[in-house]
Amino acid sequence: MKEIFDSIHYFCDEFSEDGNFVTIKTKQLKSLSLYLFRDLDCDLSSVVALRAKDGFNIKYLYSYPKKDYFFIVCQNIQDEFESFADDIPALNWFEREISDLFGIIPLNHPDFRALPLHPENYPIGFHPMQNDKIKDENYGTYEYKDVKSEGVYTVPVGPIHAGVIEPGHFRFAMSGEPILQLEIRHFWKHRGIEKLCEGKEVDEVLNISQKISGDNALSHALSFAMAIEKICDIKVPSFAQYCRVIAAELERISCNLSDFAGVFQDAGYSFGASGITALKEDIMRLMKLLSGNRFFKDFVIIGGVSKNIKPYTKEIIDIIKQVNITFDKYKKIMENSSSILERLETTGKIKKQTVKDLSCVGFTASASGRFSDFRKTHPYLIYSKLDFETLVLSDGDVSARVRVKLNDIKNSFKIIKICTNYISQVDKPKLKVKYEIKDGEEFGYAQSNRGNIVHFVKIEDKKVVRFKPRDPSFMNWQSIQFAVLGDVIGDFPLVNKSLNLSYAGNDL
Amino acid sequence: MSYWVKKGLKTGVVSTRYPKQEETASGITPGLPQITDNINSDDLISVCPTRAIHKTDEKLLLESSLCIHCYRCSRDTKEPLSWSEGFEWASFEKNSTPFSSTFGHSLHICVVDSGDCGACLNETKLLNSPLYNMHRLGFFITPSPRKADVLLVVGAVTQQMKGALLKAYEAMPTPKKVMAVGTCALSGGVFEGGFIAENGVSSILPVDITVPGCPPPPLAILHGLLSLAGRKNIKRGTK
Numbered sequence: 001m002k003e004i005f006d007s008i009h010y011f012c013d014e015f016s017e018d019g020n021f022v023t024i025k026t027k028q029l030k031s032l033s034l035y036l037f038r039d040l041d042c043d044l045s046s047v048v049a050l051r052a053k054d055g056f057n058i059k060y061l062y063s064y065p066k067k068d069y070f071f072i073v074c075q076n077i078q079d080e081f082e083s084f085a086d087d088i089p090a091l092n093w094f095e096r097e098i099s100d101l102f103g104i105i106p107l108n109h110p111d112f113r114a115l116p117l118h119p120e121n122y123p124i125g126f127h128p129m130q131n132d133k134i135k136d137e138n139y140g141t142y143e144y145k146d147v148k149s150e151g152v153y154t155v156p157v158g159p160i161h162a163g164v165i166e167p168g169h170f171r172f173a174m175s176g177e178p179i180l181q182l183e184i185r186h187f188w189k190h191r192g193i194e195k196l197c198e199g200k201e202v203d204e205v206l207n208i209s210q211k212i213s214g215d216n217a218l219s220h221a222l223s224f225a226m227a228i229e230k231i232c233d234i235k236v237p238s239f240a241q242y243c244r245v246i247a248a249e250l251e252r253i254s255c256n257l258s259d260f261a262g263v264f265q266d267a268g269y270s271f272g273a274s275g276i277t278a279l280k281e282d283i284m285r286l287m288k289l290l291s292g293n294r295f296f297k298d299f300v301i302i303g304g305v306s307k308n309i310k311p312y313t314k315e316i317i318d319i320i321k322q323v324n325i326t327f328d329k330y331k332k333i334m335e336n337s338s339s340i341l342e343r344l345e346t347t348g349k350i351k352k353q354t355v356k357d358l359s360c361v362g363f364t365a366s367a368s369g370r371f372s373d374f375r376k377t378h379p380y381l382i383y384s385k386l387d388f389e390t391l392v393l394s395d396g397d398v399s400a401r402v403r404v405k406l407n408d409i410k411n412s413f414k415i416i417k418i419c420t421n422y423i424s425q426v427d428k429p430k431l432k433v434k435y436e437i438k439d440g441e442e443f444g445y446a447q448s449n450r451g452n453i454v455h456f457v458k459i460e461d462k463k464v465v466r467f468k469p470r471d472p473s474f475m476n477w478q479s480i481q482f483a484v485l486g487d488v489i490g491d492f493p494l495v496n497k498s499l500n501l502s503y504a505g506n507d508l
Numbered sequence: 509m510s511y512w513v514k515k516g517l518k519t520g521v522v523s524t525r526y527p528k529q530e531e532t533a534s535g536i537t538p539g540l541p542q543i544t545d546n547i548n549s550d551d552l553i554s555v556c557p558t559r560a561i562h563k564t565d566e567k568l569l570l571e572s573s574l575c576i577h578c579y580r581c582s583r584d585t586k587e588p589l590s591w592s593e594g595f596e597w598a599s600f601e602k603n604s605t606p607f608s609s610t611f612g613h614s615l616h617i618c619v620v621d622s623g624d625c626g627a628c629l630n631e632t633k634l635l636n637s638p639l640y641n642m643h644r645l646g647f648f649i650t651p652s653p654r655k656a657d658v659l660l661v662v663g664a665v666t667q668q669m670k671g672a673l674l675k676a677y678e679a680m681p682t683p684k685k686v687m688a689v690g691t692c693a694l695s696g697g698v699f700e701g702g703f704i705a706e707n708g709v710s711s712i713l714p715v716d717i718t719v720p721g722c723p724p725p726p727l728a729i730l731h732g733l734l735s736l737a738g739r740k741n742i743k744r745g746t747k
C-alpha cells in the first residue's frame with residue numbers, strides 16, 4: 001500500500017488515515033478521481049453531499065478491491081461543481097440525485113435531467129435538502145430519449161405492472177423483435193427518506209433504515225448499526241457478532257431462494273418455482289421463530305442483537321439441513337434440464353466493461369468477471385475468520401448470475417453451520433452492551449444478497465443530522481439497460497428477475 | 509418430466525387448510541402487541557413512537573393501523589407487552605360492505621405498490637405460493653386493473669405514485685373495492701412526514717377494508733380478501 005499512498009500524496013493537500021478509511025482533500029480532484037477509478041481499479045461506492053457552513057461538502061467514497069481500504073475524496077463547493085460523469089459513468093445518477101435534492105448544479109453533466117424528483121410532481125425549484133425557499137414554483141416535463149426512425153416503435157411499460165411487482169417505468173425501443181434500446185425511469189416510490197431522517201433520534205433512524213428495502217431489512221440495519229458503533233466506539237460482544245452473521249446469512253438464503261424461484265417461474269417451469277417458494281417460507285418461519293419477525297426486523301440493535309438465538313440452535317441446524325437437501329434436488333433439476341438452461345444461457349448479457357463503468361456490485365458484477373463481495377474484500381463482523389469459496393464467472397448472462405447465487409446459498413449454509421457450532425458452545429451469551437451516543441460521522445457497510453450496502457451517518461448533538469443510505473440496486477439498475485440489448489422483449493422478465501433489483505431501495 | 513409428477517404425488521397437499529380449519533403452524537405471523545388490563549400505561553405511551561398506544565377515556569388502547577412493529581413496547585419497558593399470535597386483523601371501514609353474494613365467490617385482484625418498502629409486497633406475493641395458494645379459494649391476481657374487482661394497495665402513497673394509483677382505480681369496472689394493506693397504506697407508518705400522502709390510501713381513494721401490520725403476514729391478507737368476498741364475518745371499523 002505504501003507505493004499507492006505515495007502516489008496519492010502526489011495529488012493531495014491533506015491526507016489522513018483512520019483504520020481502513022483514507023480521507024483525502026485535494027485541488028486536483030479530477031486527476032485523483034481518475035487515478036482511483038482507473039489506475040487503482042477502485043469501485044465508486046457512494047457519494048454524499050452535506051450542507052456545510054458556507055456552501056456544501058461532497059464526499060466521494062471509493063472502495064479498493066485488492067486490499068481492505070476505502071478512499072474518501074472531499075471537496076467543498078458553493079452551488080455548482082464539476083461533473084465527472086463522462087469519465088466515471090457510475091457518478092451519473094449520484095450527481096443528478098444531488099442536484100435534485102440539494103439544488104447544486106453539476107457543470108457539463110452529460111444527461112442533466114431530473115432523477116428522484118419528477119418534475120411533473122414537484123416544482124422545479126423544490127430542493128428538499130437545501131432548506132431554502134422554493135424559487136421556481138413551476139412544474140416541468142420529462143424528456144424521454146426515444147429512438148425515432150422508420151420501423152422503430154416504442155413500447156412503454158409501467159409504472160404499474162402486471163402482477164405483484166414494484167412500480168417503475170420502462171421504455172423499449174423495438175425494431176422488429178430485438179430490443180434496440182431500453183430506457184428506465186424510476187423513483188416513483190421516492191419517499192424522501194434522506195430528508196425524513198434529518199434530526200431524528202438514532203433509534204428512529206434504525207427503524208426507518210429497515211424499511212429502505214424490506215427484504216434486506218437486516219442488512220440495512222446492520223450497516224446502519226455498524227456506522228453508529230464506529231462513531232460511538234461500541235464494541236459488540238462476539239456472541240452477538242455470530243448471531244448477526246447467522247441472521248444475515250438466513251436473510252441471504254431467503255432472498256436468493258426467492259430469486260431462484262423467480263427464475264424457474266419466468267423460464268416457464270412453475271413446478272420448480274412452487275417448490276422453492278415453499279423452501280423460502282420455511283426460512284421465513286425460522287426467522288420469525290428466532291426474532292419474532294418474518295423479516296428479521298429489529299433483530300439488530302445498536303450495540304448487539306435483541307434476541308438470544310442460542311436456545312434455537314437445534315431448530316436452525318435441522319431446518320437448514322432439510323432445506324439444503326431439497327435445495328440440492330432442485331438445483332440438480334435445473335442443471336439437468338436443457339430446456340431451462342437454454343433459456344438462461346446467453347440471455348441478458350452484461351459485459352465486464354459495463355460492470356466496471358457503472359461500479360456494479362454483488363452477483364451482477366461477480367457474474368460478469370468482476371469480483372464484488374465485501375465479506376471477502378472488506379470483511380466486517382467475523383467474516384474474516386470464516387472460510388468460504390466465492391465464485392467469479394465471466395459469461396455475464398442470466399445463467400452465470402443464477403450460478404453465482406446458487407453458490408452463495410451453499411456458502412450461507414456452510415457459514416451458518418460454523419456459526420451455530422460456535423454459539424452452541426458459548427456458556428454465558430452476551431447479547432448487547434450499553435452505550436452512549438457520541439457525535440461524529442462514519443460510513444457503515446454490509447453485504448446483502450444484492451451487493452454491498454453503504455450507509456453514511458453524521459451525528460450532531462446526539463441526533464442524526466445526515467443519513468445517506470446507498471442500496472446496491474442504485475448501482476445496478478442502469479446495467480439492465482445494457483443487459484437486454486438485442487434480446488426479445490419476452491426475455492425481459494427473466495433478465496429482470498436474474499438481476500433482482502429493488503425499486504424501494506433505489507428510490508429511497 | 510416424470511420426476512415432477514412423482515414428486516408431486518409424494519409431497520401431497522402442503523397448502524394451509526385455512527379458512528376451513530385453523531392454521532397453527534409456527535412462524536406464520538409476527539403477531540400484534542396486546543393490551544391487557546392493569547398494565548402500567550404511562551411508560552408504554554411514552555415508548556411508542558407512533559402513538560399506536562394511546563389513551564381514550566382513561567382506557568389504554570392499541571390502534572393497530574399505526575403500529576409499525578418496532579417492538580419497543582416489548583423491549584424498552586419495565587412491563588413488556590405480550591404479543592398475540594393471531595392474524596385475523598382485517599376490518600371494514602365505516603359504511604363499507606363486502607361484495608354481494610352475486611359477485612362474492614371469486615375475486616380478481618389488481619395489486620398496486622404505491623411506495624412500500626418491499627416487505628408488504630413480498631408477503632402479498634407469497635399468497636400465490638403453494639403454502640397459501642389463494643387460487644384454491646377463487647382469488648386471482650389480474651395483470652390489468654380493467655379486469656379487477658379489488659384494488660389491493662400496499663405502501664405509503666408517494667407523491668409520484670398518486671396519479672398512477674388514481675388512474676388504476678378509475679380503470680376498474682364497478683362494483684369495485686379498495687383494500688389497503690400494511691401500516692404504510694393505512695397511515696403512512698414510518699414514512700409519516702416524508703413525501704407521501706398524509707393518511708395513506710384513504711386520502712386518495714375510498715378504502716373499503718384495511719389490513720394492519722408491518723408487514724401483515726400472507727394469512728392476514730387472505731383473511732382480508734375472504735372478508736371482502738363476504739365469506740368471513742368480521743368486526744366493523746368505528747372510524
Ligand code: SF4
Binds near residue numbers: 555556
Ligand atoms: S410495536 Fe412499536 S409502534 Fe407498535 S405498539 Fe409497540 S411501540 Fe407502538
Ligand code: SF4
Binds near residue numbers: 691698724
Ligand atoms: S407497512 Fe411496514 S412492511 Fe409494509 S411497506 Fe410499510 S414499512 Fe414496509
